[in-house]
Amino acid sequence: MGNRYNGGPVPKERMHVTVPEAVAIGVVALLLATNVYRAWTQSITIDEARNYNLFVSEPMSRMFAGYDAANHVLLTLLAKISIGAFGLSEFTLRLPSVLGGLLYLVSCFRLSRYLFGTGWMLTLSVLALGVNPAVLDYLSAARGYGLGLGLLMWAFTHLALYFEDQDEGRLFQAGIGLGLSLTAMLAFLYPVAALAALVTGILAVDGRRFWLAVDKFVGPGIIAAFVVLVLPLSHAKREQFFYGVSTLADFVSGLVHLSYYHSPRVWIVGRYLPKFGSWYWLIWAGIVPAFGLATLIAGAVAARRRARTREFAAVEKNDRVLLLLGGTMALVLLMIVAARHLAGVLYPSGRTGIYWAPLMTLAVLLLIGKKYVGIPALAFTVFSIVMFAGGLRTDCYPEWIGERKTKEVMRMIEARHGGREVRLGASWPLEAGSNFYRRRFRMDWMKPVDGKGADGDFDYYYLLAEDAGLIEKRKLRALWHDLETGTTLAERP
Numbered sequence: 001m002g003n004r005y006n007g008g009p010v011p012k013e014r015m016h017v018t019v020p021e022a023v024a025i026g027v028v029a030l031l032l033a034t035n036v037y038r039a040w041t042q043s044i045t046i047d048e049a050r051n052y053n054l055f056v057s058e059p060m061s062r063m064f065a066g067y068d069a070a071n072h073v074l075l076t077l078l079a080k081i082s083i084g085a086f087g088l089s090e091f092t093l094r095l096p097s098v099l100g101g102l103l104y105l106v107s108c109f110r111l112s113r114y115l116f117g118t119g120w121m122l123t124l125s126v127l128a129l130g131v132n133p134a135v136l137d138y139l140s141a142a143r144g145y146g147l148g149l150g151l152l153m154w155a156f157t158h159l160a161l162y163f164e165d166q167d168e169g170r171l172f173q174a175g176i177g178l179g180l181s182l183t184a185m186l187a188f189l190y191p192v193a194a195l196a197a198l199v200t201g202i203l204a205v206d207g208r209r210f211w212l213a214v215d216k217f218v219g220p221g222i223i224a225a226f227v228v229l230v231l232p233l234s235h236a237k238r239e240q241f242f243y244g245v246s247t248l249a250d251f252v253s254g255l256v257h258l259s260y261y262h263s264p265r266v267w268i269v270g271r272y273l274p275k276f277g278s279w280y281w282l283i284w285a286g287i288v289p290a291f292g293l294a295t296l297i298a299g300a301v302a303a304r305r306r307a308r309t310r311e312f313a314a315v316e317k318n319d320r321v322l323l324l325l326g327g328t329m330a331l332v333l334l335m336i337v338a339a340r341h342l343a344g345v346l347y348p349s350g351r352t353g354i355y356w357a358p359l360m361t362l363a364v365l366l367l368i369g370k371k372y373v374g375i376p377a378l379a380f381t382v383f384s385i386v387m388f389a390g391g392l393r394t395d396c397y398p399e400w401i402g403e404r405k406t407k408e409v410m411r412m413i414e415a416r417h418g419g420r421e422v423r424l425g426a427s428w429p430l431e432a433g434s435n436f437y438r439r440r441f442r443m444d445w446m447k448p449v450d451g452k453g454a455d456g457d458f459d460y461y462y463l464l465a466e467d468a469g470l471i472e473k474r475k476l477r478a479l480w481h482d483l484e485t486g487t488t489l490a491e492r493p
Contacts, residue, residue, distance in 0.1 A: 072144025101139025244346025299326025
């Protein structure tokens with residue numbers, strides 16, 4: 001059983017730190033250090049570089065003059081501040097995401113300690129929430145997903161604690177957190193709206209506190225989101241919201257694939273498991289829906305207990321959080337299905353549904369304490385942690401693995417150019433990163449890479465595997481080749 005410690009000032013009788021608590025703190029510190037290392041060392045990716053080239057490096061008016069799905073507005077604003085203060089580098093561009101990652105990890109630790117106390121369940125929870133490689137990538141990559149996740153989990157933690165101590169300041173902080181989460185990543189509209197509606201409904205029937213919810217929670221959140229998003233969204237067009245998949249099965253399987261088979265180089269685990277395609281469908285088609293259903297049932301049971309006690313705070317804290325999770329996930333499903341069938345909006349795909357990872361993980365962790373599903377939930381949690389850890393990489397972001405050596409490639413060209421003007425032809429996904437490093441390293445002697453592809457007359461060719469045929473076609477001399485991805489740097493003889 002977890003204790004009732006709510007993450008506030010440590011009582012005198014709690015000044016000592018338990019071994020599991022120390023291990024959990026160590027996990028948070030290690031993951032944060034990993035995020036910093038990756039942000040500092042890894043080559044820039046196409047999505048990060050495109051956002052920098054189009055928005056961060058341009059005047060502020062450019063960002064608000066139109067809408068672009070690549071412009072994650074809050075992250076862009078914070079990146080402008082970071083680069084203005086510390087200069088241009090991979091780390092300064094990624095610093096807002098690193099800070100979002102810190103917020104996410106601390107929130108996960110704080111929420112886990114509140115729910116599970118200071119025993120080994122705390123350590124298990126921090127590991128399960130923290131080491132998912134799909135989540136961890138975005139806690140350092142310069143995209144809005146990690147920042148949005150950090151703000152979402154921060155808000156969720158304050159909501160869970162609010163129903164414990166009734167501190168109205170927590171409602172205000174949660175509202176601001178949800179509003180800013182939306183400004184970091186517009187795809188988070190579903191969980192933000194669902195959680196806001198659910199909490200408002202609970203407060204409305206729990207002591208008739210609807211206007212409290214509006215004044216302290218929903219209102220501040222709407223204002224925070226409106227101030228940041230109103231100008232960009234005023235120029236948005238329906239066709240710009242194009243990213244997604246057409247079926248719920250693809251939505252679920254994409255998230256499972258992203259988490260459980262994030263990297264083909266699954267370490268020692270991969271040696272003892274059947275071929276990936278022969279078992280992962282069991283997770284997305286069977287295990288995940290089963291635990292989702294169990295969460296909904298547990299939430300419904302908690303709602304029934306609230307109806308009997310007529311006070312939400314009287315429900316046991318873990319059941320309260322299960323109700324919040326189950327209700328939020330149910331509302332999100334209703335909204336994405338309604339959006340698909342009524343407005344033709346595609347289902348979230350992969351990273352645009354990344355918020356499901358911590359919500360579902362937390363739900364499974366809470367089910368460990370429930371009859372009938374506790375042992376399967378524990379087994380699945382341990383299995384997940386092992387698979388998550390097996391997919392972690394610190395040399396690249398696997399979603400953009402072909403670009404993992406762009407910085408080194410540009411340094412190679414810099415060392416060889418000899419003071420002459422250089423023209424670089426690059427496969428189109430490599431264009432944005434090449435132009436980022438052209439600015440980063442002040443390579444004024446290189447003409448801007450035009451993004452039209454590499455089939456032309458250039459001095460150097462930076463090619464993905466699918467463009468390798470150009471080497472023979474143009475009789476190029478290969479200077480460097482990445483065995484894992486097939487990416488090649490070549491020059492004209």
